[in-house]
Every structure is written in structure tokens, then in C-alpha cells.
Amino acid sequence: MGMSGLKLLKYVLFFFNLLFWFCGCCILGFGIYLLIHNNFSLFPSLTLGNAFVIVGSIIMVVAFLGCMGSIKENKCLLMSFFFLLLIILLAEVTMAILLFVYDQKLNNYVSTSLTESIQQYHTNNSTRATWDSIQSFLQCCGVNGTSDWGGHPPASCPSNPQVQGCYAQAKLWFHSNFLHIGIITICVCVIQVLGMSFALTLNCQIDKTSQALGL
DSSP states (O other): OOHHHHHHHHHHHHHHHHHHHHHHHHHHHHHHHHHHHOOOEEETTEEHHHHHHHHHHHHHHHHHHHHHHHHTTOHHHHHHHHHHHHHHHHHHHHHHHHHHHTHHHHHHHHHHHHHHHHTTTTTOHHHHHHHHHHHHHHTOOSSSSGGGGTTOOOTTSOSOTTOOOHHHHHHHHHHHTHHHHHHHHHHHHHHHHHHHHHHHHHHHHHHHHHHHTTO
16 A cells, blocks of 8 residues: 555544544534533433443543554554444444343343332422323333322323233334344444554555655
């Protein structure tokens, strides 16, 4: 690969990461908006706003390293970018394995947390907004059915007395959209592998160029 190829690879990696940096900014901004205005939450240890802030911050940091490492041809930043992407990829694979292995325990934890959150419906605004949104979107009521509300379901519950619980409806929605979720997941992993490959290739080319120039 000559100097023209090195420049092409450098700018491809730069614009690739610049795009993701802007995406990270949008995700972070949306997370902050949720934290300020209406923080959707069903689990005590995790809210939707916090999740968006964490994901957006990680994307911004990783993309920044990729941008600066490529445009400055800085080997240290490029390798930091490579190893961060590798750690994230390994973490995703590990999480997928754990979700598969502990599927039943996870189901029990989610079901229990949802049931506990119902008790906070009338006292916590974010919990109420989250339940109303979920029940309206999935056309469901409670965790396992209308009875979870003690005979007084909120207005967001469908009027159908045979309506299903949100837990069953959420699982049904997930299974019906499994193909789309799988395609998105694979695309994310492919993008991460491509980013790692570009960073490693550019790093090697910087070494070869430096040796050719006698630096």
C-alpha cells in the first residue's frame, strides 16, 4: 500500500469514526433529556436515561480516539481505539453467552422487578410514565395480566378483559422481531470488526511508511 492508499485508509477511518461520534452525541443528548424531563425506569438499578448516557459516552470516547488516531496518524491512539473496540466486542459476546446460560434466572429477575415496580406506579412519576408507555405500545396490562393492578388497572390498560400481561407480550414482540434484532446485532459486530481491522492496518502502514522514509 502506497502513500495514496494510506491517505485513503486514514480518511475512511476518520469519517467512519466522525459519523459515530455524532451518533454518540445524539444518544448522550437524548439520555440527558430523559434524565432531566422524564427518566423512564422499571428497574431500580437501571434507568433508560442512564443507559443512553453510558452508551453515548462510550461511543463518543471510542470514536474520538479513532478520529484523532487516524487523522494524526498516532499509533498510541490507534491502538487504544483497537483495544477498546476489542474489549467492547468481547464484553458483548460474554453478555450474549451469559444471557443464554442464565436465561431462566434473568426471566425470574425481570418478572420480579416488574412486579415490584407496579407498587411504585402511583408514587413515582418516571415509573408511571414507563408503564403507561409500555402498556399503550404493547397493548398489554400489568406483568401477567389485569389482576396485577389489584382490580384497578390504569387508563393505559386496554379495555379488553382478556388482555395479556406485558411480560408475555414483550417476549412475543421480541420473538416476532428476532430476525431484525439479529441483523442489527450482526451489523454492529461487523462494523466493530471493520473498525479494528482498519485501525490495525493503518497502524502497520504507518510503521512501514516510517521505515521507508528512514524515520
